[in-house]
Amino acid sequence: MVSKNSSKPQEKCIGVIGVGSFGTVIANMLAEKNQVMVYARKEEVVHEINSLHSAQGKTLNPKIKGTSSPKEICEACEVLFLMISSSGFQDVVQSFAPHLFPYHLVIHGTKGLCLNLEKGQTLDSVKKIKRSQILTMSEVILQETVVVRVGCLAGPNLSKELTQSLPAATVIASKYNEVILEGQSLLRSEKFQVYGNSDIIGVELSGVLKNIIAIAAGALAGLNLGENAKGLLISRGMVEMVHLSNALGGSVKSVIGLAGIGDLVTTCNSVNSRNFTVGFRLANGEKLDEILASMDEVAEGVNTIRVIKAFLETADLRAPITEYLYRVLFENYDIKEALQFLMKYPFNVDIDFV
Incomplete structure (x- = not known):
């Protein structure tokens, strides 16, 4: 006899870190298939998410839960989407690092670069930099955490059009086919195609x-x-x-x-x-x-x-x-x-x- 609790596969929880325009769009897309938890640093934004189902005025699916705790979202979600601006990306990754483990799968959607400079150095002070001093976002994740399965999401994805459910596509790039397949499974829909690419640095x-x-x-x-x-x-x-x-x-x-x-x-x-x-x-x-x-x-x-x-x-x-x-x-x-x-x-x- 099948119990009532096991008659239907339990939805897994997917995490989204960041509730800017693109973060809220991705969270809503993910919520079409799974439970979603989103991380916001400010408690008032978390309260808005959980009570009004919106984030800074942007409508969110009622299935989405908010939290300001890196520990909570990392414990609840094996798959995490990082949707943070490049200026704050490294700091956020460092704050999450103690709660991330090799079993986590992380896909970021940040189109920017970070610098790998010595303590006290800035771009203004060094003037010239080599490739080794430039980090893509996947390289930041690999440098700052123990996560292995890393991917990125990139493509012609204007948030306003995605919010309106207009046809679009994106690329999930990773050295690991498992990451690409997971991203495709979570995000692909009739109006949103998801392609794969193994050249994560190039993407x-x-x-x-x-x-x-x-x-x-x-x-x-x-x-x-x-x-x-x-x-x-x-x-x-x-x-x-x-x-x-x-x-x-x-x-x-x-x-x-x-x-x-x-x-x-x-x-x-x-x-x-x-x-x-x-x-x-x-x-x-x-x-x-x-x-x-x-x-x-x-x-x-x-x-x-x-x-x-x-x-x-x-x-x-x-x-x-x-x-x-x-x-x-x-x-x-x-x-x-x-x-x-x-x-x-x-x-x-x-x-x-x-």
Whole structure:
């Protein structure tokens, strides 16, 4: 005789760390199939989640429970999705490290980079950095915790469209096929396709580097330079992404896939992209500090430009879009002059990586 409790398989609990725009979207997607627990640092946000089924005004599935305890979510959930901005990523991972074990499976959705510098050093003080001093988010997880099964989620995934259940797709990347299959099983639906890729570093870098090009695309739109110029920028941006990804340990196939060119086209054409918005507002005369202070969430491309510019100081490589955007953002270079130069560069070669 089958007992009442065993007649139906018990749903497992999936954890989501972070309740920003993307974190709440992923939590809602996961809740379509399983119980979900989300971590928020602020107690008032946890109270809102558990009493009003919303997080900072964003609607959440009633099946989602909130907690401010890293210990509780790690004990309840074997699979965790880290949806934290890059600026706070390392600190959050360090706070979770005592509660994470090799049996945990962690998939992050952060499109940014961290620095692996000596104590007391900053990007401003070192100026030049090598690849060994740059960490992708998966490398942060592996360095700071005992977790082995790590993956990342990347692709053209604008939170606003995902909230509206519009058709979309993403990539789960990992060295472990088990991680890819688990991510696909948890997230795939009729309107959300999930592809797999074993090149986790290449997929992470693609999601990071496209943010640089998105800032340039926003500036181009802000100056009303037209669709032909946008096509030129996107194609040159893809070439720059390929060379930078190769130099940092990624493959060409990831850049020309969904997490690379797919995400690049989306963010270079969307007013919902935070990085596009930064470029657009710069082109309209606003200062970077004012723009960033008025934004609810981080535009990852700004920090990425600083990191890649410092890396270029030690690499035998040119990345003109990154270099000129750095001058615009941090050295008061005129954005119109920068874009005029980029529209002409290079002077004779189209594609040089195949």
